[in-house]
Amino acid sequence: MEGLRFFFYHIRKNPLSVVGLTLIIIFAIIAIFAPLIAPTPEGQFDPYKIPRDGYSQPPKPPSAEHIFGTTEGQYDIFYGVIWGTRTAFKIGIVVMGAVLVIGIALGSIAGYFGGIVDEVIMRITDIFLAFPPLILAMAVTIALGPGITSVMLAIIVVSWPSYARVIRGDILSIREEDYIEASRSVGSSHLRVILRHVLPNSIYPVFIMASLDIGAVVLTAAALSFLGLGLPTGYADWGQMINFARNWIVGTQNNTFAYWHAVMIPGLFIFFFVMGWNLLGDSLRDILDPRLARR
């Protein structure tokens, strides 16, 4: 509780982080009220499928019926970006949650026990970190077949090792503290020492920083679906909507920007979403990590 008050005190002091937090709150509201903002059409079973108005190829400009217009294949852009916000949060939260669980579990085992256990776990992280992340994520997505679960798993696979390493490093430094030895000497079990003493002193900063990496996770997911991997066609997702628009950037003979909306609108949603997390993360990093707070 004390930590939370500290957190909000510092956020209020920095105007950029206020902008970041505001952006995130706006997106959260859009995601929560998606069914009210963009109601799913009667008779459609899956709300994440973007409704189509016909099947002709060229995007149509904004109109009363489709306030953000339609993209290639007459998918409704407004519906897509609103429900795409839900997709973004879903991917970001699930991936980051899983990455933290795996990272904390393996990182604290490696750091606390040291020796051969540490060596083995760290060599495994080396292997996963040996690939450019997007390339490994592409390969994993394809191996697992299409679907949102594959995308999430792929990003988890490429993200967990760096967290395991950071947490291990923090725990290594804490393990040497006197209070750990004190706790061991009065007979606490390893599990108790890890859960009650080591983790609370090392992971909260990592925890908060990691949650702010949600922006980066969403960016990777968007890149995958921009490349046409993972999410099924027509799934409400920002990356895919930009993929729909890629063939229409040149416009028509008379108006080169005829289809600007199909590219710009989903792109702005990604841009502001990621920027929100980055703005908040940037100032928080300075607050939480005094080593980085360089005056």
Add this chain to the structure above:
Amino acid sequence: MDFRSYLIRRLILVIPVLFGVSILIFVLMQQFPPYQRAMLYVTDPRQMANIEDIIALYNLDAPIWEQYIIWLGQVFQGNLGWSQVVGMSVTDAILNFLPATLELAIFATPLIIFGGIWLGTKAAAHKDRFIDQATRAGAIMGWSLPTFWLGLILLMVFYGYFGGLLPPERLSTEMNILVHSASFNRYTGLNFLDGILNWEWRVTWDSLRHLVLPVITLSVVNIAFIMRLMRSSMLESLGKGYILTARAKGLSEKVVINKHARRNAMIPVLTVSGYLFAAIVNGVVITESIFNYKGLGWWAWQTATALDISSILGFALFSGVLFVLTNLVVDLLYARFDPRVRLGGSV
């Protein structure tokens, strides 16, 4: 520990990682049924008519460890399978597409490093003044920009609006024909360089015109990254005692910043060069797919969407091994040239 034993230790440590990389690729491969996996062993398109024979020949129904050894043997012989999308072997495809990607990286990498260092130094030297605030805002925006979106917007403006000023792809049709004609020698595969070597300035000019947008797209995000790193590293080094000394003895601000502070502040930039390599490979896939620029990234994208698994797994293996070796070289250089690096302890 002296440098020689560090070198040996570091070389030995690379071996299990390389094996791990191959095992990870092999595990991914196992997600596919034998008839798809067979593509990883094919060396000639005619073999595809007899997939059953390949499955039998390479024991694709055998226990997993046996298959792994056979597959690894093939990999060591340089056989990564057949790339159906481009109709050549995966090894040939990598060699064939590499120059295009190198051409992109040759221009983007210096731009990223020097651009980032220059902007970061400027920002730190004018801390909290307008130029600092502007570059920082730019960096946060650049850092949040989806690369693929930026590329499309650039195309929309410079190709669409300005009537084909900076076009996509690698060369215009006319120059492409010229490059592939008998009188044109492709010494390096890098179009701008071959243009010079063949005394065909039109090719060089055309190639450079096609490179502008992809290079910008690839660079923006990474410049923002290096700039942020450089800024904070500069601020730290400007706070050091030797800077005070330098100023006290009356050196000009320019010398203090460029000579004393910047040289030391550049070390963290060197340490992230491994990361930068990965970021460029990631960016190359997206950039080349936007601009239809036929390099390694374009090929990886095409094969990934077409489920041409031998190609995408081959590419992942190739980039993984290359990345491990890059990191090795960076670490060794770092240990060799920074006397402060302690060589003891775990790596």
